[in-house]
Amino acid sequence: MPSEQRLHPATLLFDLAGHIKRFAVPAILVIVGATRSSGGPGGSFGGIPAGWEVWLLVLFVPAMLVSVARYLSFRLHYDDHELVIRSGLVFRNVRHIPFARIQNVDAVENVFHRFFGVAEVRVETGGGKEEEARLRVLPRTAFDEMRRHVLRERAAGPQVGPDDATGPAPEAAGQTLVHLPLRELLLCGFLENKGMVLVGAAAGVIWESGLGNRLMGQVFGGSDALSRSFFREVMRGIFDGGPLPLARMGLGLAAVIAFLLIVRILSMAWALLRLYDFRLTRLDEDLRTEYGLLTRVTATVPIRRVQTITVRAGPLHRWLKRATVHVETAGGAGAKSAAPMREWLAPLIRQEDLPALLQGVLPGFDVAAMAWQPLHPRAFARAVKPKLILDAIVTLVAAATIGWGAIGVAILLLPWSIVSARQYVKHLAWAESDEMVVMRSGWIWQRMTVARVNKIQAVALHQSPFDRRAAMARVRIDTAGAGEFAHRVDVPYLDSRVARGLFERLSAQAANTAFRW
Amino acid sequence: MSEPDEVADGLDHQLDPRVIPMQRIAGGIFMAVVMLVALAGMIIVLLVGDDLARWQRLLMPVGWLVLAAFAALFASRWPAIHYRHTAYRVDGRGIEIRQGVLWRVVIHVPRSRVQHIDVSQGPLERRYGLGTLVLYTAGTDHAKVALAGVEHGRALRIREHLLPSGAGDAV
Numbered sequence: 253m254p255s256e257q258r259l260h261p262a263t264l265l266f267d268l269a270g271h272i273k274r275f276a277v278p279a280i281l282v283i284v285g286a287t288r289s290s291g292g293p294g295g296s297f298g299g300i301p302a303g304w305e306v307w308l309l310v311l312f313v314p315a316m317l318v319s320v321a322r323y324l325s326f327r328l329h330y331d332d333h334e335l336v337i338r339s340g341l342v343f344r345n346v347r348h349i350p351f352a353r354i355q356n357v358d359a360v361e362n363v364f365h366r367f368f369g370v371a372e373v374r375v376e377t378g379g380g381k382e383e384e385a386r387l388r389v390l391p392r393t394a395f396d397e398m399r400r401h402v403l404r405e406r407a408a409g410p411q412v413g414p415d416d417a418t419g420p421a422p423e424a425a426g427q428t429l430v431h432l433p434l435r436e437l438l439l440c441g442f443l444e445n446k447g448m449v450l451v452g453a454a455a456g457v458i459w460e461s462g463l464g465n466r467l468m469g470q471v472f473g474g475s476d477a478l479s480r481s482f483f484r485e486v487m488r489g490i491f492d493g494g495p496l497p498l499a500r501m502g503l504g505l506a507a508v509i510a511f512l513l514i515v516r517i518l519s520m521a522w523a524l525l526r527l528y529d530f531r532l533t534r535l536d537e538d539l540r541t542e543y544g545l546l547t548r549v550t551a552t553v554p555i556r557r558v559q560t561i562t563v564r565a566g567p568l569h570r571w572l573k574r575a576t577v578h579v580e581t582a583g584g585a586g587a588k589s590a591a592p593m594r595e596w597l598a599p600l601i602r603q604e605d606l607p608a609l610l611q612g613v614l615p616g617f618d619v620a621a622m623a624w625q626p627l628h629p630r631a632f633a634r635a636v637k638p639k640l641i642l643d644a645i646v647t648l649v650a651a652a653t654i655g656w657g658a659i660g661v662a663i664l665l666l667p668w669s670i671v672s673a674r675q676y677v678k679h680l681a682w683a684e685s686d687e688m689v690v691m692r693s694g695w696i697w698q699r700m701t702v703a704r705v706n707k708i709q710a711v712a713l714h715q716s717p718f719d720r721r722a723a724m725a726r727v728r729i730d731t732a733g734a735g736e737f738a739h740r741v742d743v744p745y746l747d748s749r750v751a752r753g754l755f756e757r758l759s760a761q762a763a764n765t766a767f768r769w
Numbered sequence: 770m771s772e773p774d775e776v777a778d779g780l781d782h783q784l785d786p787r788v789i790p791m792q793r794i795a796g797g798i799f800m801a802v803v804m805l806v807a808l809a810g811m812i813i814v815l816l817v818g819d820d821l822a823r824w825q826r827l828l829m830p831v832g833w834l835v836l837a838a839f840a841a842l843f844a845s846r847w848p849a850i851h852y853r854h855t856a857y858r859v860d861g862r863g864i865e866i867r868q869g870v871l872w873r874v875v876i877h878v879p880r881s882r883v884q885h886i887d888v889s890q891g892p893l894e895r896r897y898g899l900g901t902l903v904l905y906t907a908g909t910d911h912a913k914v915a916l917a918g919v920e921h922g923r924a925l926r927i928r929e930h931l932l933p934s935g936a937g938d939a940v
Contacts, residue, residue, distance in 0.1 A: 708879075709908030711876070715872070730912075763862035
């Protein structure tokens with residue numbers, strides 16, 4: 253083991269590329285501007301010769317010099333218990349990072365990095381707003397070595413019991429919890445439907461360029477006016493029994509189906525690029541995910557930083573007996589820590605493997621053994637009322653605009669409201685154990701969130717006037733890293749005594765555990 | 770938790786009663802500003818609007834008077850109602866705050882989850898010797914929990930009690 257290490261020489265190359273990228277926009281402006289220069293006889297700066305803007309590129313040189321200086325001055329070495337980084341040529345800086353404080357050692361490798369066998373490494377510790385050290389770029393072997401150091405120290409650390417005398421944690425002894433083969437990967441892309449994002453972006457471009465109108469025109473026969481008349485024809489066909497433009501309707505339908513298929517295929521391509529060879533391994537107290545075809549990401553999440561786990565399953569997922577699993581982590585490290593971080597635990601997993609995965613991440617958690625508690629028996633009556641009121645408003649508005657047709661609207665809305673409220677109440681359930689509290693909800697898109705009691709930040713008991721009239725209450729649990737729209741443990745329509753009991757128990761349990769990042 | 774803290778008595782406490790006159794003044798100032806702005810707007814409309822019918826011209830001042838009466842009533846009555854529905858309890862485990870007249874919320878923040886605490890005092894609060902206790906947690910919804918209208922010295926003692934007194938506390 254070399255006592256001191258430098259960055260990989262390719263650092264200079266990557267810095268150069270970075271500077272070029274940063275200078276690209278100004279450089280293009282310069283080149284464009286130079287042809288119509290503001291200098292020269294006719295320009296606004298009469299005295300300066302034309303093309304003076306090119307000289308702005310001189311700024312590029314100091315940036316590169318800084319890179320060279322950084323590369324030359326950078327030293328990295330491992331002490332017994334800490335990582336020591338020296339940097340700076342003029343202002344020298346020595347930073348000691350104890351291994352025990354290091355939360356994460358993450359690496360990102362894009363195609364170019366892999367060509368040189370290097371990685372961009374980020375060392376994160378508990379405190380602070382940004383990562384403790386960003387090492388661009390280290391040889392791949394150095395990254396492995398650093399990880400080994402950190403892991404060994406953590407294994408020997410005080411937080412692990414005395415039974416770790418079996419020796420330092422061997423690097424390769426990770427237990428693979430999830431691995432996505434190609435077939436599952438494509439399936440995942442199909443189910444996630446990320447293609448819509450790409451299509452949205454593409455649609456924006458097409459719209460801007462005016463290509464959209466022409467496309468529409470071709471499908472619907474000519475011009476904008478004609479395409480509008482197409483819809484009018486369809487409407488007349490449906491309501492007044494006129495002839496339907498079947499051929500063009502078929503064409504439109506085919507276009508829609510083709511579009512949806514293309515979206516799904518794009519999404520599969522996305523999954524292939526982004527999640528290629530997804531692997532989740534457990535190494536002692538850490539979860540490590542590795543994924544990506546071109547840009548390979550290696551991320552580590554210490555299990556104790558997992559705040560909540562959310563399992564999602566849409567209708568297609570359930571039909572194929574699959575689910576997706578996310579974890580929410582929060583705080584601790586990284587500039588991004590102010591925002592909650594959601595990470596894949598498993599982009600796609602068979603439902604039969606789910607209990608094992610959850611066991612692996614949360615020891616002692618058994619979904620099957622959870623005693624699910626339903627809501628208050630009269631929860632349906634509560635849940636359906638807002639929907640009925642909304643229906644009434646929509647129907648009244650419809651009556652004011654389309655007259656008797658409003659009856660049709662009401663006939664469509666009412667059964668849907670009743671059925672969806674019934675199913676919502678039926679699928680909402682909660683369960684608790686000494687260490688976890690779980691909530692599941694959703695009829696068509698089902699979600700289940702597990703929060704560990706020692707990650708509870710605050711417990712709240714809400715009672716609206718309607719709740720009080722029905723002697724009900726809502727219990728809400730606040731955890732770190734729950735996003736605004738994240739699924740969280742928030743149980744409505746509970747019997748107020750049950751709610752009070754749950755509130756008291758959770759408060760007591762949370763107070764009896766220490767919170768660690 | 771070595772010696773029993775006097776604030777951590779585990780009993781429900783109401784706010785300091787002085788919060789009622791204080792909030793009356795604060796609410797009164799707020800309402801007065803709002804009603805003065807409304808009055809100014811009304812006068813401008815009355816001066817500029819030539820095509821207003823006579824009944825419209827009469828209705829506006831009457832409407833303003835009714836609104837002003839409601840505002841005055843609200844500003845004078847609400848603080849007492851609010852006072853009755855606010856309570857807090859501090860014990861060895863943490864703090865429980867209950868608030869809300871119509872929509873009621875009880876929040877429990879465990880002592881070990883408190884990141885830091887502010888005790889702030891506005892100009893009116895200083896006059897009445899009151900303070901606002903603001904608890905910060907690492908959560909999302911309740912990342913900031915405020916309790917206004919506690920006697921200032923007491924707020925400081927609650928802060929002393931809740932702040933983690935050392936590593937390994939409350940494990």
